Amino acid sequence: MKRAFASSLALLFLLSFAIPAQADTNEKRTWQDETVYFMMVDRFNNLDSTNDQGVNVKDPRAYFGGDLKGITAKLDYIQSMGFTAIRLTPIFQTEPGDYQGKKVTDFYKVDPRFGTLSDLKTLVKEAHKRHMKVILDFVTNHTSSRHPWVNDPAKKDWYHEKWEISDWNNPRQIETGWLNGLPDLAQENPEVKRYLIDAAKWWIKETDIDGYYLDDARYVPKSFWQGFANEVKAVKKDFYLLGGIDSNDPRYIADYEKDGIDGFLDYPFYNEASKVLSNVNQSLAPLYRVWKNNVSYYDHPYLLGTFLDNDRTVRFTRLALENKQNPITRMKLSLAYLFSTPGVPIVYYGTEIVLDGGKAPDNHRLMNFRTDDEVVNYIKKLGELRGQLPSLRRGDFTLLYEKKGMAVFKRTYKGETAVIAINNTNKTQKVHLTNAQLAPGKELRGLLSGDLVRSSKNGYNLISDRETAEIYVLAKKTGLNIPFIAALIAVYVLFGLFLYYAKKRAKRSR
Template sequence: MGNRVFALFMLPFLLFCAVPVQAAEKEERTWQDEAIYFIMVDRFNNMDPTNDQDVNVNDPKGYHGGDLKGVTAKLDYIKDMGFTAIWLTPIFKNEPGGYHGYWIQDFYKVDPHFGTMEDLKTLVKEAHKRNMKVILDFVANHTGYHHPWLNDPAKKDWFHEKKEIFDWNDQKQAENGWIYGLPDLAQENPEVKRYLIDAAKWWIKQTDIDGYRLDTVRHVPKSFWKEFSKEVKSVKKDFLLLGEVWADDPRYIADYGKYGIDGFIDYPLYNAVTTTLTKRDQSLRPLYDVWEYNKTFYDRPYLLGTFLDNHDTVRFTKLALDNKQNPISRTKLALSYLFSAPGIPIMYYGTEIAMNGGEDPDNRRLMNFRADDEIIQYIKKLGELRKQLPSLRRGDFTLLYEKDGMAVFKRQYKEETTVIAINNTSKTQKVHITNEQLAPGKELRGLLAGDLVRSDSEGYDIIINRETAEFYVVADKTGINIPFIAALVAVYALFALFLYFAKKRSKRTT
C-alpha cells in the first residue's frame, strides 16, 4: 500500500514539472536532419572470432578485431543516442596491415578482417529497419603500397610518377604527388576514371548504401569529381557525397561544391572548436564567425559535417587534458554546440566515453563499452531535442550575446524559436536579452536542465552555471492554469478519501 500512496502523492508534482516540447512538423527528411556516428570498423566491436587473424590488441598499428557484425550488434546503442546515420572507414580489401582501410588492394571485395559481403548487406538492412542511413568511406586518390597494378605493365600509366608533395599549396603537386608514399592514381586516365566510377556505382547497387564520405578530395582533379558525382547520383536518389577537403580556407573548400559534392567536413570549424572549447574562459565568437563565412561561401552550408575530432586528429579529450580541464564537462559543452548549431554533427566513436588519444594511431584505440555513461546520457538528451525541434536542424542562426565565453544563440524555423545558452566560463553568468532580440511577453522553457525564464518589461534574464548549456523554446507564458489547478484539487480530494477509507477499514480489522 505504501508504494501506491507514494505514487498517488507524486502524481501532481510530475504533472507540474512536465515541460511540453513543441512537436516537430512532419516534413520530408533531408541530410541536414541527420546526425552521424563515425566508426573505425577494426577498433569498434568484435563479434566474429572467425575473422580474427593477425589480431593483437596490444599493437596500436595492428588489427584489434572489430568487424561488420560488431557494428550491426551496436546499431541500437547508436540509435538510442540520437544518431540517424553511421559512417564507416573503408571496408574494401586492404593489403596486410591496413587495419584502418586506406591501403586498398581490391576495390570490389570486403576485407576479410571485417567480414563478408553478406555481413555488409545485413548491416545496411538492419540499419534501414531502424530508419538509419549508412555511409561508406570511398578512396579514389590512391591504392595500397603494394597494389598488384604497380607490377602490371599494362597499367603503368594508371599511376602518377612517384614524387613527394613539397608545396601543399601547389595544386598540381597536391593532385599528382604521392601522399605518405601511397601510389597516386591518375584519374585523368579514362581507364582509371571508369574503373573508380564503376566500382563506386557497384557498391551502391549491391548493398543499397546511402552515401560516400570521399577521402582526400583535394588530391584528385575537380574534373574527375564532376563526372563521378553525376554518375554515382544516377544510381540512387538523394545519395550523399560528403567530401574531405582538409584546408583552413572555406573558399578553397567551397569551390569543390561546384563539381557535385554535396557537403564537406568542416575543418575551419574544427579549428575554432579546438581553440575555444578545450578550455574555459575562451570567447565563443570564433565559432559564430565560421558560420558567417560558411553562409557566404557555401551553396549548402547546412550540409557541412561538424566534429570535435576524428581518426586523423588528436582526441578532443587529450586536448582538454593538456589544458588541465575536465574532459567530461568540456565534451558535454562542445557537443551542446555541435547539436544546436547549423550543420550535420559527426561524432567519432569513443567521444561518448571521453576516450583519450594523441596522434595517429593513439587516437584509434579500441572502444570500451563498459566505461562511464555520463556523456552518453547527455548525448541522448541532445539527440532527442535535435529530433524534436526542427529549428535545431533547419533554423537560421543568430548570435544574441557573447562576452568572454558566455554566449547566447537564437535559431528560428517557421513559428518555432529556440535559444541556446552556452557558458564557457569558470563562473555562473547572468545575461540580459532585450525585447528587440526576442519577442516580448513570452517565456523560455529550458529543455536540458529544466530552467524557466519569464520575460519582464525589459526582456529576459538568463542565468547559466559555469561550463553548462541550456536549450530553451520560446513559448507563450503559462499564466494561471485553471484546468491544472482543478485537476490538482481533485487529486488531493481523492487522496484524502483514500486515506479516510483506508483508516476506516483498518479500524474494522482490529
C-alpha cells in the same frame, strides 16, 4: 536500468509538454537533419572471432578485431543516443596490417578481416530497419603498393610518376604527387576514371548504402569529381557525398561544391572548436565567424559536417586534459554547441565515453562499452532535442550576446524559436535579452536542465551556471504546468506499480 527507464519516460513527457505545438517534425527528411556516428571498423566491436587475423590489442598498430557484425550488433546502442546515420572507415580489401583500410588491393571485395559482403548487406539492411543511413569511405586517390595494377605493364599509365609533394600550395603537385608514399592513381586517364566510377556505383547497387565519404578529395583532380558525382547520384536518389579536404580556407573548400560534392568536413569549424571549447573562458565569437564565412562561401552550408575530433586529430578529451580541464564537463558543453548549431554533427566513436588519445594511432583506441554513461545520457538528451526541434536542424543562426565566453544564440524556423545559452566561463553569468531580440510577453523553457525564464517588462534575464549549456524554446506564458506535473506523477506511479507486481510475481515463481 530501472532508473534509466523512468528517466527516459520522464524526458519524453517533458519534451511533449515543453515544446510548442507549432513545431513541425513531419517535413521530408534531408541530410541536414541527420546526426552521424563515425566508427573505425577495426576498433569498434569484435563479434566474429573467425576473422581475427593478426589481432593484438596490446599493439596500437595491429588489428584489434572489430568487424561488420560487431557494428550490426551495436546499432540499437547507436540509435538510442539519437544518431540517424553511421559512417565507417574503408572496408575494401587492403594489404595486410592496414587496419585503417586505406591501402586498397581490391575495390570490389570486403576485407576478410572485417567480414563478408553478406555481412555488409546485413548491416545496411538492419540500419535501414531503424531508419538509419549508412555512409562508406570510398578511396579514390591511391591504391596499395601491393595492388596487382602496380606491377602490370598494361596498367603503367594508371598511375602518376612517383614523386613526393613538396609545395602544398601547388594544385598540380597535390593532384599528381604520391601521398604518404602510396601509388597515386591518374584519374584523368579515362580507364581509371571509368573503373572508379563503376566500382562506386556497384557498391550502391549491391548494398543499398546511402552516401560516400571522399577522403583526400583535394588530391584528386576536380575534373574527376563532376563525372563521379553525376553518375553516382543517378544510381540512388538523395545519395550524399561528403568530402574530406583538410584546409582551413572555406573559399578553397567551397570551390569543390560546384563539382557535385554535397558537403565537406568543416575543418575551419574544427580548428576553432578544438581551441575554444576545450578550455574555459574562451570567447565563442570565432565559432560564429566560421558560420558567417560558411554562409558567404557555400551554396549549402547546412550540409557541412561539424566535428570535435576524428581519426586524424588528437582526441578532444586529450585537448581538455592538456588545458587542465575536466574532460566530461568540457565534452558536455561542446556537444551541446555541436548538436544545436548549423551543420551535420559527426561524432567520433568513443566520444560518449570521453575516450582519450593523442596522435594516431593513439586516437584509434579500442571502444569500451562498460564505462560511465553520464555523457551517453547527455547525448541522448541532445539527440532527442535535435529530433524534436526543427529549428536546431534547419533554423537560421543569430548571435544575441557574447562576452568573454558567455554566449547566447537564436535559431528560428517556421514559427519556432530556439535559444542556446553556452556559458564557457568559470563563473555564473547573467544575461539580459531585450524585447527587440526576442518576442515580448513569452517564456523560455529550458529543455536540458529544466530552467524557466519568464519575460519581464524589459525582456528576459537568463542566469547560467558556470561551464553549462541550456537549450530553450520560446513559448506562450504558462502558470503551473498541470498536465506535465500530472503526467510525471503518473509515470512514477506506474513505475512503482510495475515494481510491485514484478516482485509479487517473483515471489510466486519461487
